[in-house]
Structures are given as structure tokens and as C-alpha cells.
Amino acid sequence: MTAWAVLAGVAARLCALGLTASAAWLIARAAERPDLSALGLAIVAVRAFASARGVFGYLERLAGHDAALGRAAGQRVRLYRALAHGPLPAGSRGAGSGGGEALTHMVADLDAGQDLRLRCALPAIVAGVAGTAAVAFCWALHPASGAVVAAGALAAGLAVPAAAAAAARRLGARLAGARAELAARVMDLTDGRADLVAFGALDFATAAAERQARRLARTERLSGGVSAAALAAGTAVQGLTALGVAWAAAGTGAVTCAVLVLTALVALDAVQPAIPAAQLWVELRPAAARVRRVVRADAALPPDERPHRPAVPGRVALRGVRVRYGDVPALDGVDLDLSPGRSVAVLGESGAGKSTLLAVLAGLVQPGEGLALLRPARGLYQDAHLFAATVRANLLMAKPDAGDAELRAVLDRVRLTGWLDALPEGLSTPVGAGGRGLAGGQRQRLLLARALLADPEVLLLDEPTEALDAATGRAVLAGVLRARHGRTTVVVTHREDALGLFDDIVVMARGRVELHDAGDRQPIGRAFPSA
The missing domain is CATH 1.20.1560.10 (ABC transporter type 1, transmembrane domain)
Known part of the structure; x- marks a missing residue:
């Protein structure tokens, strides 16, 4: 005034x-x-x-x-x-x-x-x-x-x-x-x-x-x-x-x-x-x-650690992060440093804090204590909504100038080209509000295709192949990780059969990082119960 x-x-x-x-x-x-x-x-x-x-x-x-x-x-x-x-x-x-x-x-x-x-x-x-x-x-x-x-x-x-x-x-x-x-x-x-x-x-x-x-x-x-x-x-x-x-x-x-x-x-x-x-x-x-x-959300961080001034594009890190939901600790003093360009699988039993960890990395949840040093110039969290529009229109929200060939290519990465070819109008087929006309696995993969089309420097995915069978889920994850081109990709998953696709493995339990393995992963699969 x-x-x-x-x-x-x-x-x-x-x-x-x-x-x-x-x-x-x-x-x-x-x-x-x-x-x-x-x-x-x-x-x-x-x-x-x-x-x-x-x-x-x-x-x-x-x-x-x-x-x-x-x-x-x-x-x-x-x-x-x-x-x-x-x-x-x-x-x-x-x-x-x-x-x-x-x-x-x-x-x-x-x-x-x-x-x-x-x-x-x-x-x-x-x-x-x-x-x-x-x-x-x-x-x-x-x-x-x-x-x-x-x-x-x-x-x-x-x-x-x-x-x-x-x-x-x-x-x-x-x-x-x-x-x-x-x-x-x-x-x-x-x-x-x-x-x-x-x-x-x-x-x-x-x-x-x-x-x-x-x-x-x-x-x-x-x-x-x-x-x-x-x-x-x-x-x-x-x-x-x-x-x-x-x-x-x-x-x-x-x-x-x-x-x-x-x-x-x-x-x-x-x-x-x-x-x-x-x-x-x-x-x-x-x-x-x-x-x-x-x-003013970034005012509490030092200038060299603010999200809009990335020191290393594609790097994310947590320092002593604690998040509580009421009296229940979802994250309890988490320290984590993810190098740029790595693919990271986050595993743990239900309630271990995996989804909260992903939400903190995305900035959707602010830590009660500690700092989240987010350094992607562009980061994308897995979306959860499909609009009452065509397949093409839903995908173009991520990249408005993409041509049909590029849309088909990204759908092929998530194993949806067979489904697309069976649609009555192809890319022009409406999917309904929230993807009402799609099966669960199709909806997940269409959302994943949109995320890939956006080509962010950091991609955060929460159980992206949950509704798929083991073979298809592994194939989709492999396609996503092969096409990342230096992108940092963090995936919450319970698929032990796909761990070999990732550079790093993070195992969580009771809101803490029990193990962060960037090397030999042979014993990891037995360290926790399946979710």
C-alpha cells in the first residue's frame, strides 16, 4: 500500500x-x-x-x-x-x-x-x-x-x-x-x-x-x-x-x-x-x-542451498529431517544424499516412511526439523490425475509441442503401444475424468508416460508399477530407467526382482534409512519384509 x-x-x-x-x-x-x-x-x-x-x-x-x-x-x-x-x-x-x-x-x-x-x-x-x-x-x-x-x-x-x-x-x-x-x-x-x-x-x-x-x-x-x-x-x-x-x-x-x-x-x-x-x-x-x-518458503535456507539456485542440478539431499503426523514419527532424523543422475530404489515395509520421504524430496511436506536441500532446476513428482480429455491432450500437458511420433515413442517406453493401437480413435480417444475408462495398470502407465514426456531433471515415482504383473512391471521400470539420460530417478517400489536395474538401493524402517547401498546389492533383498 x-x-x-x-x-x-x-x-x-x-x-x-x-x-x-x-x-x-x-x-x-x-x-x-x-x-x-x-x-x-x-x-x-x-x-x-x-x-x-x-x-x-x-x-x-x-x-x-x-x-x-x-x-x-x-x-x-x-x-x-x-x-x-x-x-x-x-x-x-x-x-x-x-x-x-x-x-x-x-x-x-x-x-x-x-x-x-x-x-x-x-x-x-x-x-x-x-x-x-x-x-x-x-x-x-x-x-x-x-x-x-x-x-x-x-x-x-x-x-x-x-x-x-x-x-x-x-x-x-x-x-x-x-x-x-x-x-x-x-x-x-x-x-x-x-x-x-x-x-x-x-x-x-x-x-x-x-x-x-x-x-x-x-x-x-x-x-x-x-x-x-x-x-x-x-x-x-x-x-x-x-x-x-x-x-x-x-x-x-x-x-x-x-x-x-x-x-x-x-x-x-x-x-x-x-x-x-x-x-x-x-x-x-x-x-x-x-x-x-x-x-518466502526458501527464506530459511542459505542462499547457496535454495531450490531456485541449484548448485548441482539433479541433486537432492536431506539433513536430519524429522516429520511427525500427530504423535507418530513418519521420518526420524533422516540423512540422505542422492547424487545427480542416479537411479534409486526406496524399499521398506508398509509404514516405514517411504512415501513421506518422497513427499519431502518433492517439497510437498515440510520437515518439522532438519533441512531438505532440493537442487533440481526442474523436478517432477508422479502425478495422480488424468483429465476428461483425449490420450493426446493428457500427454501434451507435459510437453505442448510434442508430435504424435514422440507421443507414441513415450507410450512405447511404458509398454502401452499395443493398448493404443487397440483404441478406436488412437491418440484421440477420450479417457474420462480421472482415467475412469482405463484399467489400473493402464492409468498408471499413462501417468508415467506423461511424467517421462516432461523430461524433468529429477523424477520421483511412488509404486509406478503396482498394478502390473511382475514381467510387465520389470519391463516398464527398465524402459523408464534406460531412457533417463542423466536424470535423477527415485522410485518407491516393493519389486525385489527389479533391484538390479537401479544404481542405488535405500532401505527404510521405522522412519529411518537403515541402509543406503550404492555398490554390492546381493544381501539387500533379504533385509526387510516385502510390502
Whole structure:
């Protein structure tokens, strides 16, 4: 928020105050029928304040929007740069979801941050300064009236906004829960309709969704009622303040009393924007915090260890990393250094921490302790979503300029060309939202093909051949590793028959790296139970 926007806003409110005071004095004094010369200065003041108020109001909007949009543009560049060099930190909205969903969330958060500056911070600052000036003016004219205006300004500018913000915070939590519950029930009706019909539960699920929709509507009406009540309270305080000033200034004369009463009304009108600003602040502040968290996620690391300044492209390392889910340690003091260009198999029994290790390497989970030194210029975590589009369109999301020959080649690496040739429309065949029309193994391999097509410097895969038979799974892994061309590839797998394909083996147990073998791998296969 620039000082120019604040200064222009304050000047506009002070001109409104001066316009009201001079107009009130002019009307009250003119009623006494003085010589016209006695009214000349007031007439000039009314014209000057009226013209200046419009000019300063325009400058306030111009400077405010220029500052907010300029800041948002710079922040958008920093956000995209942060997202390009690593996934969202834990706690960010959309962390762990698909890249498109996460980016949509963050763009919405950027817009919310812009509103936070324009519709919350600027009105609140201007209201505070203008309200203080109005109180000082009234106090100088008549201290008792100034005290009444001060009390009204504190009530309308602080007490009512604070109460409105507290109510908005409580109702906001209820609204978020109600919306999430309704979204879950709607997803059950759409994605699980076939199962619901099969079990005769469609009517029950529909009725539950309708009840939740009504519950959400009631909560939204309550939220709207609270907002209306807060504005009504502010208006009531304004009226009561004007009445109090009229009573306190009754003995000052008609002209002074008129000036004080009308000035009190304008003073309280100047602080009224603080009420909706406080409610909006509660709603938008988390969004701004999420954007700052992403943009500043690398601030804790020394400059030579930040992800966007890779010292060695393709290298990842962990130093004393600890991650806990509640009271359960998922990673317990992990130290790991993976050299660039190596292929690494991560093994261990269920719950050993393999997937959490991969998520930390990808930046999807932030360590509670320790450092994750991520040094890929571009890294790609195995995606988990196929879009309601054709095979070609799903693949082109990784490389928009790829031709059909390149798409067929990458599908051949994951042993999908036979499947492709059997499709009615080949690459133009729709796969359905989430790959609904595909078998589990086909869906996994299509996602893997998309990851390979992106050609990242670091590729992180979590059980990429889980749904395949042993022979096909080994063949797919072999194709992926043969085609890596210096890429660092980390694969969580339970296939002991494929260990010979990897350069390094990492065995995990109870959240710790029990063994990191980059040489003789003969005894490794017996060191843990199969997952």
C-alpha cells in the first residue's frame, strides 16, 4: 500500500469534512440574514472542498489500484517462479493436489490478497486518520461535543468492527465445514452413483445432500444477517452520536451547534467502512498468508542451498529431517544424499516412511526439523490425475509441442503401444475424468508416460508399477530407467526382482534409512519384509 493512496484518501475524507462544516456554517449563518460579504469565504470554501473531494477521491482510487495491481503483478511473478522450482509447502491450499488445482487455488489467493489491500487495509487506515481529524476539529470547537464524537468514533470504528470480525471468524469456520461437507456429498452422488444405485442407497444419499444444502443455506443467511446487523449497529451509533452532540452543544448557538452536529455525522460516516473491512479481513487474511508462505518458503535456507539456485542440478539431499503426523514419527532424523543422475530404489515395509520421504524430496511436506536441500532446476513428482480429455491432450500437458511420433515413442517406453493401437480413435480417444475408462495398470502407465514426456531433471515415482504383473512391471521400470539420460530417478517400489536395474538401493524402517547401498546389492533383498 503506497503512502500516496493513503494521503489521497485522507485528503478526500478531510475535504468531505470541510465541505460539510462550511456548508453547515453557511446555511445556518445565512438564516440570520447577514451582509453577503460575510458569507463570501464560506461560499468559496464550499466550492473548493466540493471540487477537491472529487479530485482526491479519484487520485485515491488511481494510486490505490496502481499500488495493489503492481504489487499483485510482482507477487504473481514470484509465486510462479516459486511454483516452477518446487511444489507448494505443507499447509498451502492445494498442497498435495494436482498442479492445475494448486495453481487455481493460488491464483484465487493472489486475487484475495489484492482485495485485502484495496478493500481492507486502505479503508481502515483512511478511516482511522480521518476519524481522528474529525474528533480533533470538534474538540477544538467544543470539548464536550468532541468527547461525544470521540466515543462514537471508537464505538463505530473499533468496537463494532471487532465484534463483526469475531462473528465472521466463527461463522466462517462453520461455512467452510458446511461447504466441504456438501462438496463431499455431491462427489459421492456423482462419482459413486453406480455403487449407490447397486446398493439401493441413492435416495438416502440424495436426501443427505439436500439436508446439507439446506444447512449451508441457513448458515449463509445467518452470516448475511450478522453483516447487516453490524452495519445497522454502525448507523445506530452514528445517529446516537449526532443526538449526543446536539444535546452537548445546545448552549453554543445555532451556527456552532449545526456545524458540530453535521460534522459528527460526517465523522462517523468516515469510520463506517471499518466495519465491512474488518469482516473482509477475517475472510481474506488466510489467503494472503498462504501466498506469502509460498513466496518466502526458501527464506530459511542459505542462499547457496535454495531450490531456485541449484548448485548441482539433479541433486537432492536431506539433513536430519524429522516429520511427525500427530504423535507418530513418519521420518526420524533422516540423512540422505542422492547424487545427480542416479537411479534409486526406496524399499521398506508398509509404514516405514517411504512415501513421506518422497513427499519431502518433492517439497510437498515440510520437515518439522532438519533441512531438505532440493537442487533440481526442474523436478517432477508422479502425478495422480488424468483429465476428461483425449490420450493426446493428457500427454501434451507435459510437453505442448510434442508430435504424435514422440507421443507414441513415450507410450512405447511404458509398454502401452499395443493398448493404443487397440483404441478406436488412437491418440484421440477420450479417457474420462480421472482415467475412469482405463484399467489400473493402464492409468498408471499413462501417468508415467506423461511424467517421462516432461523430461524433468529429477523424477520421483511412488509404486509406478503396482498394478502390473511382475514381467510387465520389470519391463516398464527398465524402459523408464534406460531412457533417463542423466536424470535423477527415485522410485518407491516393493519389486525385489527389479533391484538390479537401479544404481542405488535405500532401505527404510521405522522412519529411518537403515541402509543406503550404492555398490554390492546381493544381501539387500533379504533385509526387510516385502510390502
